Amino acid sequence: MTGLGWAEILFPGLINDLVVSVYVTLPLTLWLAGIPQRLFARPGHRRAMSGIILLALAAQLFLLLAECVFWGEFAARFNFIAIDYLIYTTEVLTNIWESYPILWLLTAVISAAALLTWGFQRGGLLMPWQNSSTSSHARWSAAAVHLAAVVILAFTFTNQTAIFQNGNACNAELAGNGIHSLFAAYHQNQLDYNQFYRKIPLAEIGPRLRHCLTEPNAAFISDEPLDIRRHIANPGPEKRWNVVVIVEESLSASFTGCLGGKALTPNVDRLADQGLLLTRCFATGTRTVRGLEAITLSIPPTPGQSMLRRPDNGDLFSLGRLFRERGYTTTFVYGGYGRFDDMNAFYSANGYDILDRSSPNATPQTFATAWGVCDGDMFQWALRAADADHAAGRPFHQLIMTTSNHRPYTFPEGAIDSPQKRRSSAVRYSDHALGAYIDDAATRDWFANTLFVIVADHCHSTAGRQKLPLDKYHIPLLFYAPGRVPPRSVDTVCSQIDVAPTIFSLLGWSYESQFFGLDVLNLPKGEGRAPLGTFQTLALLEQKTGNLTLLEPVRRLACETWALTTPFTQMAAKTKTNPANCIALYQSASLRHQLGLDRLSPDVHPRMPAPVTALHLQPKENL
Template identity: 40%
Template sequence: MLFKRLLPYISLYFLIETLLRISLLIRSLSDIDYSLIDIIKVLVIGYWFDLATLGFFLIPIIIFHISLPASKHGSRFDQIATKVLCLIFTFILLFDATAEHIFWSEFNTRFNFIAVDYLVYTSEVIGNIIESFPIYRLIAALIVIAFFLTWLSTSIFKPKTLTAQNFSKRLKSSLMTFSIFLLAYFLSSVEQANFKNNAEATEIASNGIHNLFHAFWNNEIDYNRFYAKQDDNKVNQNIRKLLASEDASFIDQDITRIIKADNPIKHKNIMLVVMESMSAEYMQAFGNNENLTPNLDRLANEGLFFTKLYATGTRTVRGLEAITLSIPPTPGQSIVRRGGNENLFSLGFVLKDHGYDNKFIYGGFGYFDNMNAFFSVNGFDVVDRTNLDDKEVQFANIWGVCDEDLFKRAIVEADKSYTTGNKFMQLIMTTSNHRPFTYPEGKIDIPSHSGRSGGVKYADYSVGKLIEWAKEKPWFNDTIFVFISDHTAGAGGKVELNLNKYHIPMIIYAPNSIKPQKHNDIASQIDLAPTLLGLMNFSYYTKFFGKDLLNSKVNSPYAFISNYQKVAMMKDNKITVLAPKSSISQYTWPNGENVENMEEALVDDTIAYYQSASKWREIYGKIPTRPIAEN
């Protein structure tokens, strides 16, 4: 009974998917010669992936079958409803096939994480499609074709011949059928479509929707397939040269090296505050005259102030990745959200190896963006909203407790560590400077829910309270405070990778041990971890890509910036950009002029950093970090 109902949809699905695959094969014939065996293999593998994806398209039809009363099966209502569902089903398949052809024209691939990215930037993508294609005529044509195919299919497989079946039988058959499709999906893997030395055949044998699901869950773009790359030996030699310094010695053939400090180690407590969306432009130190950040500006004058530091991305998890792992941003989503991200070489493990009590403290629910899962397997204990009692919360919104409440809990956790005699490291992630910009009333002169300026000023107010409370503690004089933003409040602009839209402040404050100073050279978020360890004279084994910014023995640092698809490196007032389709471009900064004759050394360095970082699963595993002499 159910199979008979599904026949019109299954037949249309395999017809359209087969025609799509054949048409893509024909389009690729100009580039690649296929043997008959290759073509058969592409089609057979393709049918497997189509079967593995079919169940998701059939969910609405199966639900309709279960919910339709037995007396209505084969009725006039059933016939009309079947045709309407079939029309919608067919149009969606045709629309998907058309979209895949458009995507293929651009990238020579089926859907992947780039397509997921397009779903994020819907306004820009839809606008681009409308300007590039006769979209309305195209949709009209798809509707006409969908009507014809629906008529053809329902004429062959007549819904009026469907017979009644009781609810329990319908439910049982539906669950069994969907279970078969679901099993096929879980048994399928994108690697099963792999053709050696024939990337296009691999793509054609795949299913675009299946790839889309895979890309969404894996959150990354395969660097080796879509970005400019060089011989691995050349890249390895270059990255070792870029990471070399007088106080570092390589101990194997990859990037692992030992940093040897000249002076005795100084174990300090660390409060590392990552501030939500705190762009440099909000501080008076960078020209803002609204008096939004009096506390940060005061700390900048009293501490070590980095004036040209840039965020690696546009999301909180990207900033947390850079700060914790000291690694350039790889294409796609942050490593924090990817699979296989446990036991990586991290700031957490370096400090843990030196006896530190590490905690990730977040005022919201840390399951969001996989933060709790990431930090809990990379050297940190987690304290989030679930650990706070109601009596600790004076104010909270959808993102979490207000920054004051968060800092009060951080003080409590610091006291616990101090009482046990352990040095502590806290990575504190704030949320108040985030839409809807709500916070306790009466704290600042801007009413809650008034907009970004209020969010910035309240976040700064809370920083002032943190320092005020900490000064009353016995551990204050032995603590380094770090204030850095996760990203800026926006990364738009005429230039796609606008360096100003990645400009963030970083302040290291420890009045009893660090003299006021401004660091005016270019710097990156990934430089924080080695710089912090350098301030404490740590000797340690490292895999960090970042540099100790205060160590004159290291090479000149770079800045790394990215969006989901494009990654870039800045040095010497030139920004080198790597993009899908192995695209490389270079432009000057700040005037944004394209460089026609690109500086090859900068191109080589950019590829060396990003091609090496793309192998993080292979090269970035946890290792014991304390030198043998200390153990």
């Protein structure tokens, strides 16, 4: 490396480290400014300050060690992968314990910190922290300057690396600061696909996307690689049905008898006999916000956090958007406080009215846990809102998110004959509340003109021997409209991103789509596919071959073959699969959001800027 290269690392790195030091030393500054002068000379305060210095040095050395290990694997400062590690503590800590001599490393860190503290003490460097004659006024003046610096920096340095983002990605990462990068990653809630995952050339994305999104009744509007707009032509006349999408918390297929589960859901099973059941539907992720993202936006799970929790996530092309364009009211109904996981903020920014526990008309509230009121209460809110829309002559779309099948697994006494605080009982109660809601809705005038969609947000557990065990992603998807949607079962592989296109197919609507999902009812036999993943593992299951392609940082690729009959089992791979379709799907979805193409109106879809193309889309390695 040249001297200029070192300068690009060391000088910005020093500034970034100084920026972080201003943040982390603020509590100590405020403490030293606020304590009485007499405390400085007391032995207890001296020992406390020595202990704080010891802990600070130990933490700094531990972070240095952790960053070295992280860099060795990902060639990057802390990012959303590190956030992911903090979320999956059991798996990660077990892996770390098995991979590194943790006890020896911790002993070395603590010993080094103690030795440095002793050296600073002997050299007199800690004296200003332990005994000071500075006046209280002077100390508070210094604290005010420190606090002002923090405020200024908070509005100035907001990127992962505070300053000097040069063209050399490696140098930019080295010049960063791990603590600042970690907080920036948490704030941004995303992981840069272009930096960490396999890519294909931009020219190949267009044909691959068209292959993934091809339907018999779809016609693409342009040849732009990232422009997925297409005209969907469904046979009319269009139906003006009300549409209620009920997202059931943690309703795994393993609980539902109609999918070969434990038969804990007699009402879901009853409705499945009378409706259209998708028997091979898979959740896109492992968290509620992932399920809501897929159902609302019809997009695959891009790396990092769900779109619900990212900044600048308003005015996206969505399920509700198409309903509003045709004069529907759109309402998000949630039994808890929708500020959790930024659900209210997301749905408000995307045109939904909010009906949650804090709403004035959210009554009754007869039973509640920390997560929200019981499903029975919440369904009463939804019924009353539907009654009001129907009385006003407005067609309505409701997106209802339940909460009862969640810890602590409690529910109103006497509602069902099952013990409290058991998951199986919570499943039974959720099913009971759903059945009572459907039966109550059947007495309404609007029921005969309403399509109900019942789907889970995710499974109750995703732990398994495989990275993405299919049985831990298998969920029910049911379309219920007696007398309008004939009862039957469909075994096409699909996921939550296919909910919206299939709804509009049942309604017979022709529209311009930007959905990544497909109409499951209109696919050739055996052509189904399902994207699924975790915060950083991205996968695509293809029905025709049973292949599951997995993409992971740093540009790692794995291919598995599964038998798609329950119970799902992993098989020896018969042939090497081509991962290009999987890569094109996720690469394009990430880039569309990065470039803002998913936030534009359908009639304003410009060509991709050439500078952005050159910077972000050229692959580091071709397949």
